[in-house]
Amino acid sequence: MAHILPVADTTPEPVIRFHGQDFVPLLSGALFWPEADALLVADLHLEKHSSFARSGQLLPPYDTGLTLARLARDLDETAAKTVIALGDSFHRDEGSSTLLEADRTRLAAMLEALEWYWIAGNHDPAPHRLGGLCCAEISIAGCSLRHEPRRGTPGLIAGHLHPAARIALNGRSTRRPCFAWDDEMLILPAYGASTGSLNILSPAFAGLFDRTRLRVAMLGRDRIYPVGAHLLVHG
Numbered sequence: 349m350a351h352i353l354p355v356a357d358t359t360p361e362p363v364i365r366f367h368g369q370d371f372v373p374l375l376s377g378a379l380f381w382p383e384a385d386a387l388l389v390a391d392l393h394l395e396k397h398s399s400f401a402r403s404g405q406l407l408p409p410y411d412t413g414l415t416l417a418r419l420a421r422d423l424d425e426t427a428a429k430t431v432i433a434l435g436d437s438f439h440r441d442e443g444s445s446t447l448l449e450a451d452r453t454r455l456a457a458m459l460e461a462l463e464w465y466w467i468a469g470n471h472d473p474a475p476h477r478l479g480g481l482c483c484a485e486i487s488i489a490g491c492s493l494r495h496e497p498r499r500g501t502p503g504l505i506a507g508h509l510h511p512a513a514r515i516a517l518n519g520r521s522t523r524r525p526c527f528a529w530d531d532e533m534l535i536l537p538a539y540g541a542s543t544g545s546l547n548i549l550s551p552a553f554a555g556l557f558d559r560t561r562l563r564v565a566m567l568g569r570d571r572i573y574p575v576g577a578h579l580l581v582h583g
Contacts, residue, residue, distance in 0.1 A: 375570070466492060504534070511535050533556065
């Protein structure tokens with residue numbers, strides 16, 4: 349049974365134990381996998397604002413820089429040697445061609461220094477030539493990593509749905525992105541600076557989790573909060 353364990357007081361994040369592996373969830377929405385020395389991130393949606401600009405919605409093109417800066421901080425914090433991007437890394441396939449020079453340079457330095465896997469998403473299914481390995485999915489230590497969640501694959505780690513949880517307690521409610529998992533599947537929150545979220549009680553999640561085994565860890569302002577499923581509400 350998947351469960352969450354507290355660790356030493358010097359480490360504020362809890363540990364997610366899933367499919368025989370220990371993972372450390374970060375406040376950014378990344379997931380550090382110590383055994384694989386890997387940082388997992390889902391749904392970066394780089395170049396989302398430039399995509400909107402093409403349709404006439406003029407937004408400052410700073411979302412990519414903010415996301416890459418966040419990623420650089422997480423890599424410094426964890427000293428991970430591998431990055432696994434779980435799909436929708438770019439908001440559209442041609443997004444890799446519209447990077448600002450500063451963003452391209454920062455990303456190129458990361459790709460040069462690290463082992464990097466780009467898993468194909470529904471927004472960016474085609475491979476690109478930035479560096480790293482573009483693939484449909486990968487398997488590590490008995491875990492399968494892909495973009496879209498699906499039942500029937502034990503040890504599946506995915507993104508795509510941008511999970512969030514709303515809880516109600518003492519007459520108040522709050523809604524935050526979250527990690528969600530049961531014995532079979534673990535879904536990461538969206539990592540990108542300009543991404544939205546979807547309540548895990550919404551129809552999009554129907555049938556994905558065994559609700560009797562569902563575990564949730566919400567991203568707070570200064571720590572990760574394990575949440576009892578009985579506290580979850582719609583909205």
